[in-house]
Amino acid sequence: MNNQYDAIIIGAGVIGACVAFELSKKGYKTISIDKGPEAGYGSTSGSCAIIRTYYSAYETCALAYEGWFYWKDWANYLGADDEQGLIKYNDTGCLVIKTPHNKFLEEACATMDRIGCPYDHIAAEDIASKLPGADIRKFEPAKLITDEAFGELTGGEVSGAVLFHAGGYISDPKLSAHKAQRAAEAIGAEFMFKAEITEIRQQDNRVAGITLSDGTQIDAKIVVNVAGPHSSILN
Numbered sequence: 001m002n003n004q005y006d007a008i009i010i011g012a013g014v015i016g017a018c019v020a021f022e023l024s025k026k027g028y029k030t031i032s033i034d035k036g037p038e039a040g041y042g043s044t045s046g047s048c049a050i051i052r053t054y055y056s057a058y059e060t061c062a063l064a065y066e067g068w069f070y071w072k073d074w075a076n077y078l079g080a081d082d083e084q085g086l087i088k089y090n091d092t093g094c095l096v097i098k099t100p101h102n103k104f105l106e107e108a109c110a111t112m113d114r115i116g117c118p119y120d121h122i123a124a125e126d127i128a129s130k131l132p133g134a135d136i137r138k139f140e141p142a143k144l145i146t147d148e149a150f151g152e153l154t155g156g157e158v159s160g161a162v163l164f165h166a167g168g169y170i171s172d173p174k175l176s177a178h179k180a181q182r183a184a185e186a187i188g189a190e191f192m193f194k195a196e197i198t199e200i201r202q203q204d205n206r207v208a209g210i211t212l213s214d215g216t217q218i219d220a221k222i223v224v225n226v227a228g229p230h231s232s233i234l235n
């Protein structure tokens, strides 16, 4: 099985399946290899499905904001049909309470200003109009459930919130990876499941391919390691 592929993609989570799709669009012959039985069985399945833009690093926020536009147009972005159906993205926005722990979201808002991502400050008394039923009394600082004071009020109200408009949640993270797999396959990508990669091989000081646990070797000049939390183990 040598030299058939331009790129080997390790992992078929939501990131790996989309990498396969994007590389295939650029004309690369790819094979995605995953030890799971289907796309999205790794941490993608464990995700809470929240789509948000406010992270701690500028680059992450910029990437997430760009990603939000793809989620909003998921069906058109991927194009191909999926026999398992299509996810739904609910563009609710994300309301986050300001706390001393998150530095009252000042750094997050500064990054949103840098990337041009819209948000609004919400006064404590207006939170319920955005999130009906919200309890604005203070319980902070957070305590372990074993703490005697767990769940007790600590006095006063929260300091307000920020509503990040670009955000929401998707109906099914695993299905989103499956759909990306089908879209990649529709333009020539191959996927191999229940196959564990045990080694990224090198030759002449550059990547040469991978080896599976049964000893099978597949060669390619490009190996993309998107094995999620396991990627560092492989490295």
Ligand SMILES: Cc1cc2nc3c(=O)[nH]c(=O)nc-3n(C[C@H](O)[C@H](O)[C@H](O)COP(=O)(O)OP(=O)(O)OC[C@H]3O[C@@H](n4cnc5c(N)ncnc54)[C@H](O)[C@@H]3O)c2cc1C
Binding pocket: 010, 011, 012, 013, 014, 015, 016, 017, 033, 034, 035, 036, 039, 040, 041, 042, 043, 044, 045, 046, 047, 048, 049, 050, 051, 052, 195, 196, 197, 198, 226, 227, 228, 229, 230, 231, 234
């Ligand atoms: C509890 C939890 C909640 C989360 N909530 C959110 C959220 O609300 N919003 C959000 O944006 N993110 C959330 N995340 C993070 C998000 O799930 C991940 O960032 C995302 O799913 C990563 O996708 P991935 O494709 O990189 O990795 P994965 O989905 O982990 O895919 C990696 C794939 O690599 C395969 N693999 C690993 N090692 C090998 C090997 N040696 N050989 C072959 N295959 C291998 C695995 O089987 C797996 O399918 C959450 C994560 C967790 C754990």
